[in-house]
Amino acid sequence: MLKKHKPKLAVWKFASCDGCQLSLLDCEDELLAVAGAVEIAYFPEASRATMRPPYDLSLVEGSITTAHDAERIQDIRRVSKSLITIGACATAGGIQSLRNFADVQDFINIVYASPEYINTLATSTPIATHVFVDYQLRGCPINKMQLVEVINAYLNGRKPNIASHSVCIECKRRGTTCVMVAHGTPCLGPVTHAGCGAICPAYNRGCYGCFGPMETPNTSALSTQWHETLGVDKDDIIRVFRGFNAFAEEFRKESDYYESAK
């Protein structure tokens, strides 16, 4: 009897901290089940065995920061039936996209003694800037349960069930008192994409936006409130939008606005 073909899964890394792909190994309870449902065809962080392309599902972590990587992602797209980006680096350029707001040569000189050995692009860009992406999973890091859901959805040929509302809704659902209303703590929750489970407010701190902007966020209303009601410094507003999703369009616009107003 012919064995049923198991979908081939590949995991790719670009400029990143490895945290998002590590989420897969952090699925202690689900890992063996996932591994039973797919063929792990390319996942160097976990296995020295590799299978030849094509791959049914490619998970891509990290952003594009070198000319070589800009080519590599094209090759990966070519051999992948579906391509899903995982995490803020891959979906928005990550914290390393802060170079996009500066001169990369200055950055190189600050970090390295012999800058001539450094080979890097002036920008850090999301994967979708380079190739077509089938689905984007947000977060720095991603939520591992959402990753399992996305893989499951893919395996069953359905749409992933991932909410696109703001972190505020997650706070309400969790029953957390609003830190902004109750304690005057600046919080990015109203403009940030859900997915983390509203952890920060549950630990008495404001959201710092690691899941990036939600759909059509009202960032200017929020920053005005921060500045006028909560007395947040304009430089601090720039800094908070220039975080792990600094290059995501809506956050970028907001930080650029305050910078140009300086």
Next chain:
Amino acid sequence: MNPQSRTLKVDYLARVEGEGAMHLKIHNGQVDEVRLEIFEPPRFFEAFLQGRKYGEAPDITARICGICPIAYQMSAVHAMERAFGITVNGPLRELRRLIYCGEWIESHVLHVSMLHAPDFLGYPDVIQMSQDHPEIVQKALKLKKTGNDIVNLLGGREIHPINVRVGGFYRIPTKKEFAPLIERLKWARETALEMVRWTSTLPQHEFEQDYEFVALRHPDEYPFNEGRLVSNKGLDIEIGEYEQHFTELHLPHSTALHSVIDGARTYFTGPLARYSLNFDKLSPLAQDAAKEAGLGSACNNPFQSIIVRSVETLYACDEALRILEQFVMPDQPAVEIEPQAGTGYSCTEAPRGILYHRYQLDDNGLIMNAKIVPPTSQNQRSIENDLRQFALPRLDLSDDDLTWQCEQAIRNYDPCISCSTHFLKLHIERT
């Protein structure tokens, strides 16, 4: 093909965190050249930290490495507190040790059971290994999860925890929230003990080297966040003297900054170094387990690091239990901070070895410059030396076998290539 002259290369090293490559050039029965190449693209943390607020450093630097974010957060907060002349004591200090225990357990078990053990038993990965050893793998996953449970509760989430801040934490979980951890840790301690026994039965390579081990040493405890920096070859310094003794060489043909002591000496940091310099500070349970596993009070065989990591896992479970059983709620979740101009530095024991941070701050607490030296860049030279020594008597192995064994010699260090602030991309030289 002449087996006396060949080049072995592995383009993507598997089961290391991040991406690296290995080159071994053999000529006339001699190891001509050994290179561990790292092609992790630079992300420039030290550059974009300039102009950021002191309070952002723990969250930002955590993103250097998803495998050891607590290490980055701990080095960052201690460096900032040093700059402001603050010490965090009592229950908050204990909780910082607790969260570090969680990271050690998580990271060590990941390496021991999922990345390293498959080498010893001849499997390409843990998934394949789990088909023949399901119980071992399932237990290891549950043990790893216990480490993650600690980080999850006290840190808010496993990867890039959100609850660590300069001065302490944002919120301290209640005694009731901590309670379930105690039962889980009791189970974990037993399981870690089994892991020590099991790893001691794995087939070992005879490979002892005369290393200079470098680790923190504290008068009262096995080191996490505090202590002097010592070695078995006479180094004994305050953390503030780090940059007078440790330098990073930027060699034209090197793939990374090589860190050396006093301009020349190669050294070794990580579990083997910590263990060998601090055996007497392990809990009695961990000491006994180590002895029973056949280890002495120092260990010079990097292949046995799999046993040493298991012993440290056992210690971390034991220590976490001690902390939880003696837990008292701190008065405040964090000590008040008054930023002031100055320089702060800190070195803490990441799972993979010492992690040094130094920040210079202005009087508003803005970072003027930052320096970060991750463990793997410090072990780079030692890894290459090992490869040279290890490969030489094994040159008659087939390419495949030699490659696999050399990979294993690299994985002894649990290299974390994502800690990339100091790694360079170099063109691969093909001859």
